[in-house]
C-alpha cells in the first residue's frame with residue numbers, strides 16, 4: 032500500500048517537473064448558482080494553462096471531485112493581458128448544507144473555502160445582499176459584506192452592475208484586483224451579477240469572461256428560482272450601446288417575454304409569487320434632473336424607431352411594485368443616493 036502511494040506521488044511529481052507551470056496558482060475564486068440552486072459553479076483564474084480544472088469538495092472533508100474546463104481570456108487592452116478562466120459545476124448538492132472545497136489542479140490549489148446551499152422548496156425567507164456600483168477604491172461596505180458572507184448571513188449576493196471602476200483599466204489589472212478583493216465573500220456566497228455601463232469596453236468582454244451565470248456562457252441575461260422568488264437579470268446596456276449590435280437587444284426581448292410568460296403561469300405564480308427583475312439602470316428616478324429623465328427613457332419605453340418596449344410590460348408584470356418591495360427581503364439594499372451616479 033505504502034509502495035503504491037509513493038509511486039503515485041512520484042508520478043504526479045514527474046508530470047509537474049516535465050511541465051513548468053510557473054503561474055498556476057488559482058486566484059479570484061468565486062461561486063454562483065447553476066441551473067438550479069443546488070448546483071454551484073466555481074470560477075477562478077490562473078495566468079498559465081494548468082491543463083486540468085478540478086474542484087475537490089464535500090460536507091466535512093473534501094472526499095468528492097468534479098472536473099470542468101478553462102477558457103483563455105485575452106483582454107482588449109494594448110498589453111493583451113491573458114488568463115485562463117476555470118469553471119467547474121458541483122451538481123445536485125444537498126440543500127441547506129454546508130460544503131468545504133478547494134479549486135485548482137495538480138500545479139496548485141486554492142485555500143479551502145466553504146459555502147452553504149439554500150433550503151429546498153419555496154416556503155422560506157430569502158436573505159440577499161443587493162448592491163451595485165462597487166469599485167476597488169472607496170468600497171466602504173466591503174468589509175461588512177465579507178464578514179457577514181463568511182457567517183452565512185446571506186443566501187445570495189446580487190451585484191447589480193458597475194464593477195471595479197473599471198475591470199478593463201490598466202490592461203485588466205484593476206479587474207483582477209477587484210476579483211481578488213471580493214473573493215472572501217464571493218467564494219462563500221453565490222455572487223450573482225448583471226452588467227453595467229462601466230463594463231462596456233471591448234464588447235463587455237471582462238464581464239462576459241469573468242462571471243459564470245446560469246444559461247449559455249457569456250450571455251448577459253438569465254433567470255433563476257430561489258425560494259418564493261423568480262429572479263430575472265437583464266442587460267439595460269443593450270439599450271444604450273447599440274453599436275455592438277441590435278440583435279442582442281432583440282434576443283433579450285424575445286427571451287424575456289418567454290421567461291415572464293412561464294413565470295406568470297398560474298402554477299408558477301402560486302409557488303413563486305415574487306418576480307424580481309434587476310438591471311443596472313433604473314426605469315424611474317427619484318429626482319427630476321434632466322439627465323435622469325432622459326437617461327431612463329430607453330429602459331422604460333424602448334429604443335426609438337425599433338419599437339421595443341421592455342417586455343415586462345408586455346407580460347403584465349408589476350415591475351415597479353415588486354422592486355419597491357425588495358425591502359421585505361433580508362436585504363442590505365443599498366439606498367441610491369439622491370443624485371444618480373453612473
Ligand SMILES: *[C@@H]1O[C@H](CO)[C@@H](O)[C@H](O)[C@H]1NC(C)=O
Nearest residue numbers: 053054055077078079080113
Ligand atoms: C504565464 O504567465 C505569465 C504571467 O502572467 C505570463 O507573462 C506568460 O506569458 C504566461 N505564459 C503562458 C505560456 O501562458
Ligand SMILES: *[C@@H]1O[C@H](CO)[C@@H](O)[C@H](O)[C@H]1NC(C)=O
Nearest residue numbers: 234239249250274275276279
Ligand atoms: C458583441 O458580442 C456579442 C456576443 O455577446 C455578439 O453577438 C456581437 O456580434 C458582438 N458585437 C460586435 C460589434 O462585435
Ligand SMILES: [Fe+2]
Nearest residue numbers: 193227228373
Ligand atoms: Fe453605472
